[in-house]
Amino acid sequence: MKLRLSMRVNGNAVELEIEPHRTLLEVLRNDLGLAGVREGCSTGDCGACTVLVNGKPLVSCLMLAPDAEGASIVTIEGLAKDGKLDPMQEAFVAKGAIQCGFCTPGMILAAKTEDIPEGNLCRCTGYTKIQEAIREERRTTRPQA
Amino acid sequence: MRAFAYEEPRTLAEAGALMARPGRNQLLAGGTDLLVRLKRREWTVDTVINLKRIAGLRGVEARGDHVFVGPLTTLDELAASELVAKRWPILVETVHEMGSPQVRAMSTAGGNLCNASPAADLAPPLLCLDATMKVWGLRGERHVPLREFFLGPGKTALEPGEILTEIRIPPALAKGCFIKFCTRRAMDLAFVSVACAAVGKDVRLALGAVAPTPIRVLPSVEEAMKRCAPIDDVRASAEYRREMVRVLVRRALARVAS
Numbered sequence: 190m191k192l193r194l195s196m197r198v199n200g201n202a203v204e205l206e207i208e209p210h211r212t213l214l215e216v217l218r219n220d221l222g223l224a225g226v227r228e229g230c231s232t233g234d235c236g237a238c239t240v241l242v243n244g245k246p247l248v249s250c251l252m253l254a255p256d257a258e259g260a261s262i263v264t265i266e267g268l269a270k271d272g273k274l275d276p277m278q279e280a281f282v283a284k285g286a287i288q289c290g291f292c293t294p295g296m297i298l299a300a301k302t303e304d305i306p307e308g309n310l311c312r313c314t315g316y317t318k319i320q321e322a323i324r325e326e327r328r329t330t331r332p333q334a
Numbered sequence: 335m336r337a338f339a340y341e342e343p344r345t346l347a348e349a350g351a352l353m354a355r356p357g358r359n360q361l362l363a364g365g366t367d368l369l370v371r372l373k374r375r376e377w378t379v380d381t382v383i384n385l386k387r388i389a390g391l392r393g394v395e396a397r398g399d400h401v402f403v404g405p406l407t408t409l410d411e412l413a414a415s416e417l418v419a420k421r422w423p424i425l426v427e428t429v430h431e432m433g434s435p436q437v438r439a440m441s442t443a444g445g446n447l448c449n450a451s452p453a454a455d456l457a458p459p460l461l462c463l464d465a466t467m468k469v470w471g472l473r474g475e476r477h478v479p480l481r482e483f484f485l486g487p488g489k490t491a492l493e494p495g496e497i498l499t500e501i502r503i504p505p506a507l508a509k510g511c512f513i514k515f516c517t518r519r520a521m522d523l524a525f526v527s528v529a530c531a532a533v534g535k536d537v538r539l540a541l542g543a544v545a546p547t548p549i550r551v552l553p554s555v556e557e558a559m560k561r562c563a564p565i566d567d568v569r570a571s572a573e574y575r576r577e578m579v580r581v582l583v584r585r586a587l588a589r590v591a592s
Contacts, residue, residue: 192340209340209382212369232370233437234521245410248436251369253362255340256384299436307520308434 196257198223199267213257214238214249217264225265225294229310236309239295240264246299248308265294276330277301277323286322288313300326335372339381345388346497350472352383353495361385361497363406363445366437391444391499394418400466403501405444409433409456412443422503424459424510424531431455431514434521444498447483450490450547457484457548458529459512460501461540467491468500475499484547508533511589513582516569525570526578528558530586537590539583544575558583 191206198221207216214231217223217240226249229237233251240249241263268275274282277297287293292311299306300323311319343349353359357380362368371377385391385406392406394415401417412418413429432455433441446456447467457480465480471493478491480501485491492498510531516522527542530553539553544562551561564575 190339208337210335210337210372212335231373233366233433236434236436239436245439246436247439248366251366251437251440253340253365253369253382253384255342256362256365256386303435306435308436 192255194254194258196259197261199263207254209253209255211254212250213240213242213252213254213262216254216257217249217262223264223266227291227294229291229295234310235292235295236299236306237292237295239298239309241298241301244302246302263298265297268297277326280322280326280329281319284318284322284325286315286318288315335369336375336378338372338379341381341383342387343383343385346470346499347472349383349385349388349497350470350495352381353497354472355381357381359383361448363448364408364441366433366441367445367449385497396505399505400502401505403443403503405442405448405498405501407443409438409441409443409446410435413438421505421507422459422463422510422531424462424508424512424529425456428455428459428512428514428529431512437521443501447480447501448490448492448498450484450486450488452487452545452547453524453527453543454548455512455514455524455527455542458527458540458542459510459531460503461548461550462510462529462531462538463503463508463533464538466502467498468502469496470499471496477502481550486546506533509590511586513586515578515582523569526564526575526582528579528582528586530583530590532590537587539586541579541583544579553587555580555583555587 194207195204217226227237229235231250233248238250239246242260296309299309359381360379362382362384392404409429413426446454467478483491508531513528514524515526524543529540531538537553540550542548544564551557562579564572566572
């Protein structure tokens, strides 16, 4: 049986009918076409599917879609404003912290609230540049910290 | 995941009635264990009953002679509670050893305990703090000391249809430490875990991942060695775990004594 799901995704109200055994990851990727939400391990270990749910980074592969009822979701597609990348995205580009790009969306979203993401794997093992990018972003946008 | 029916009861009575229906009914709290088991097809369920719309099962607060921890309190909320940080820094230390920030924002205290993993990280410190589980069922409420709650891997004292509604902790301050021995710094399961806490002059010790359930033991290396019964598995051999119990218990006792 299908359920009605209402949530905000990247600032837009979204309403759709879903089967209850779908994960938030599947709904974002397949129903809403947000391919920046990556499916890696699908068991919560790799962090590639990280999205912000009510401001907090969560792994969307372990969240049942009906559980997102009423929530406000931000994916990597929602970070740029007026055609300008978010400072964290800029820092990743500037520091070359993107290799294959698979872990990048989750890494950037986790870095919005964490010092250095602890729950995100980079299979290219490009961690040094990722750390440099995050430190650079902190230094330029939050000089007081 | 295979298809299942989904329910969101608003009250415990509604949840109890749903659980009494025929078929395989499974409660959902944080989902970080349940969804993995469903995806791996280790479990099959007919109906998932999400507890999150039931009021009063989340949060940390002082209530008379005990501190209430709602079973749906997420691990990050537990660690962020000032009440917890002031009385039991050992719980904050433990939560920081669990999962990743993303997982801690989803996983719940009750889920960690009700899954009854021998390696459940919250169990050893809560055993040291003499926590009690308040349980609701269609036949009434009862209290189960955490020491009697774990019956075996994946098995708890919860009867069919019963729901954990409260983790009660006596308010006494405790000084302690939690040592989780594993190979990585995040997203890992313990080979051996040791919690040690001093409540006043009373020193308490509990072990995880070295017996079919987390266990409280008398606070000495000899007692810990006598009571632990580890198994060989993919993470470590029983022999190695026994040696690590010896080392880590000695270390934990020394840390709490200092």
